[in-house]
Amino acid sequence: MSEEFNSDDLVADPNALDEMNRKVVEEFRANGGVVGGMFAGSDLVLLTTVGAKSGQPRISPLVYFDINGRILIAGSFGGAPKAPAWVHNMRAQPRVRVEIGTESYDAEARELPRDERDALYPRVVEKAPQFGEYQAKTERVIPLFELVRV
Incomplete structure (x- = not known):
């Protein structure tokens, strides 16, 4: 994926976000999990959730963090005032x-309680400093979730 994007634009335009996600998912699957563009060099997960209202599967490409063998994802939405739809x-x-x-498995998502989140969020920021910027942009606490294989 060679296109760059502005996270504020994607938050404002759900169709643009869906199109970007579709392209990233396609590239991820075509290249065994390796993508370029803004995600080049990042650890990327494709997370499939079930739509809370629709009941339909929703795929979100997300940066993940392996911290002490735990797979963590952050509901940052680029520091937007609201959480991304996948969090809901x-x-x-x-x-x-x-x-x-190339590995795929079922998992249970566990939202970290505030004290555990606060202890681990600095580790996320060490690995990807932009997540510190995202937290600074918003008044909400960006949640962390652990993806636990079942």
């Missing part, structure tokens, strides 16, 4: 599908 979906139905590289 996962809170309603925590059973998810995870794709990392």
